[in-house]
Amino acid sequence: MKKNIFVKNLSNKNPTKDITLDDRKNKLKISTAKDNITIDIGDGIVFGKKNIPIIAGPNGVENKKLMIDVAKQIKKNNLKIIRGHAYKPLTFPYRSKTYKETQNIGMDWMDEIKKNFKLKVVTEVTELRYLSRICKTADILQIGSRNMQNLELLRIVSKTNFPIILKRHFGASLRDFLGAAEHILVEGNKKLILCERGVSIPHTHRDTSRFALDIQAIPALKEICKYPIISDPSHASFWAPWVPSLTLASIAAGCDGLIIEMHPNPKKSAVDPLQPLNFNQFKKLMNNSKKVAKSINRKII
Ligand code: PEP
Ligand code: MN
Numbered sequence: 001m002k003k004n005i006f007v008k009n010l011s012n013k014n015p016t017k018d019i020t021l022d023d024r025k026n027k028l029k030i031s032t033a034k035d036n037i038t039i040d041i042g043d044g045i046v047f048g049k050k051n052i053p054i055i056a057g058p059n060g061v062e063n064k065k066l067m068i069d070v071a072k073q074i075k076k077n078n079l080k081i082i083r084g085h086a087y088k089p090l091t092f093p094y095r096s097k098t099y100k101e102t103q104n105i106g107m108d109w110m111d112e113i114k115k116n117f118k119l120k121v122v123t124e125v126t127e128l129r130y131l132s133r134i135c136k137t138a139d140i141l142q143i144g145s146r147n148m149q150n151l152e153l154l155r156i157v158s159k160t161n162f163p164i165i166l167k168r169h170f171g172a173s174l175r176d177f178l179g180a181a182e183h184i185l186v187e188g189n190k191k192l193i194l195c196e197r198g199v200s201i202p203h204t205h206r207d208t209s210r211f212a213l214d215i216q217a218i219p220a221l222k223e224i225c226k227y228p229i230i231s232d233p234s235h236a237s238f239w240a241p242w243v244p245s246l247t248l249a250s251i252a253a254g255c256d257g258l259i260i261e262m263h264p265n266p267k268k269s270a271v272d273p274l275q276p277l278n279f280n281q282f283k284k285l286m287n288n289s290k291k292v293a294k295s296i297n298r299k300i301i
Pocket of ligand 1: 059085089143144145146167197235
């Protein structure tokens, strides 16, 4: 008996970081099962196959005009999914004077946009009390990095059976990330999309860059997990000039989708104004993304 424990521990030198065979068998049974998972959200949009869907839009659903302008750009670039949060978590409790959560009215605008532009909607669920309103409009529910281990939220959002984007917490190991994913999967919802969005490291290269995109997480997760993995270079870098390189690198690394923030006038963005691309920058990035995707036999949609 003692001998077995010793051998097991030797093969698990760093139990908080490494995903062991024991984890895969007993703790991460569903997330690391071998079957390939694809998530079809309708209108030809499938995550986890050849296509790489782009989820684009501003940080917050600030006003209706902003969302209409963004929706038009998404259409112009032949893309299909808009994002924007009407309910928003913030790192600090103070809000800029120009920003307030638009909540239900923001969701009503998203509803109009969804119908008028025939776009799919991604938005964040911060609290369970907003869930039923969000489910009337959203096509994919996002659980933000700050809520990655909010277990009650994971469990109840899973039960809606909506597709879910689970963002990795910026301090979470892949083992903890998949542990959170398992909480969703065990409820029976298999429409799970994992999102790498940058991790805290001691040096992030400039003071406004809070996180470093863990590109390596993409192939590392793919090695053991068959759920689609998308990348969010905007929240990782917090700095628009770096978003194009990180987007292209994510595609090259094998991501199954991207979240990219865009805004008609980034400086005026009520939240995180250093982060979104303007419409020209976005268009240029989409053109370059198509080329990189094509070179590895994939396609931006
Ligand atoms: C977001 O997508 O707007 C967001 C807040 O992301 P994260 O939870 O990764 O910070
Ligand atoms: Mn944001």
